[in-house]
Amino acid sequence: MHYHDSLLDQHLSSAAAIRPDGSRRALRVGLGGPVGSGKTASVAELCRAFRDRYSLAVVTNDIYTREDAEFLLREAVLPAERITAVETGACPHTAIRDDISANLEAIEHLEETLPPLDLVLVESGGDNLTATFSKGLVDVQIFVIDVSSGDDIPRKGGPGITTADLLIINKTDLAPHVGADLDTMAADAEKQRGDLPVIFTSLTADAGIREVADWVTAQLAEWHAKAAV
Numbered sequence: 001m002h003y004h005d006s007l008l009d010q011h012l013s014s015a016a017a018i019r020p021d022g023s024r025r026a027l028r029v030g031l032g033g034p035v036g037s038g039k040t041a042s043v044a045e046l047c048r049a050f051r052d053r054y055s056l057a058v059v060t061n062d063i064y065t066r067e068d069a070e071f072l073l074r075e076a077v078l079p080a081e082r083i084t085a086v087e088t089g090a091c092p093h094t095a096i097r098d099d100i101s102a103n104l105e106a107i108e109h110l111e112e113t114l115p116p117l118d119l120v121l122v123e124s125g126g127d128n129l130t131a132t133f134s135k136g137l138v139d140v141q142i143f144v145i146d147v148s149s150g151d152d153i154p155r156k157g158g159p160g161i162t163t164a165d166l167l168i169i170n171k172t173d174l175a176p177h178v179g180a181d182l183d184t185m186a187a188d189a190e191k192q193r194g195d196l197p198v199i200f201t202s203l204t205a206d207a208g209i210r211e212v213a214d215w216v217t218a219q220l221a222e223w224h225a226k227a228a229v
Contacts, residue, residue: 017227026117027223030133032160033144035126038170040068042144043123045209047077054118057082057110059103061095061125068123092125100137129158140219146171147180154188162192166215173202
């Protein structure tokens with residue numbers, strides 16, 4: 001059996017909170033969404049919110065570059081050894097949903113070389129409304145859209161909008177400038193998602209990431225409780 005295959009077998013179900021050696025595995029949170037929606041900025045703000053509270057790391061995905069990882073490194077949101085990049089070389093769907101082995105290797109390396117991790121953020125390369133993460137790669141997934149793409153985006157649906165554990169509607173500060181109706185977006189998102197949560201954000205505000213950070217903190221609490229059973 002190839003290394004990729006054995007690694008994939010270990011992670012086919014991301015529900016297991018305990019690693020094969022008996023240690024607790026980090027919670028893996030995927031962030032996907034269209035190009036320019038604010039995924040990398042959201043990751044940066046989550047790192048700033050959590051870096052003094054939890055042991056965390058980041059895996060970014062770009063097609064041919066390490067641009068997102070380099071942005072996080074320039075912003076010094078985490079020490080360099082806690083940020084790694086996957087160059088997918090193809091459609092971002094492939095690396096987060098179809099052939100997830102490169103991302104699994106990156107996560108495994110972080111967990112083996114760093115002190116016990118509480119959280120790994122996995123950022124997808126920019127894609128469209130159909131992008132979703134494999135359940136074998138992440139435990140929960142966040143989908144990020146923004147108001148500048150049009151207030152009809154939630155109404156258009158797609159797996160990212162309808163099934164993600166959390167939908168972020170970002171850049172609310174731009175709504176008056178682009179003619180976006182936030183109430184319409186909220187109503188359409190509720191129709192598409194039912195009881196699944198939606199958070200409106202403006203990362204230019206001082207507390208712009210707070211609600212998202214609170215949501216992730218709740219997921220971490222559930223994860224730690226699960227590992228303790």
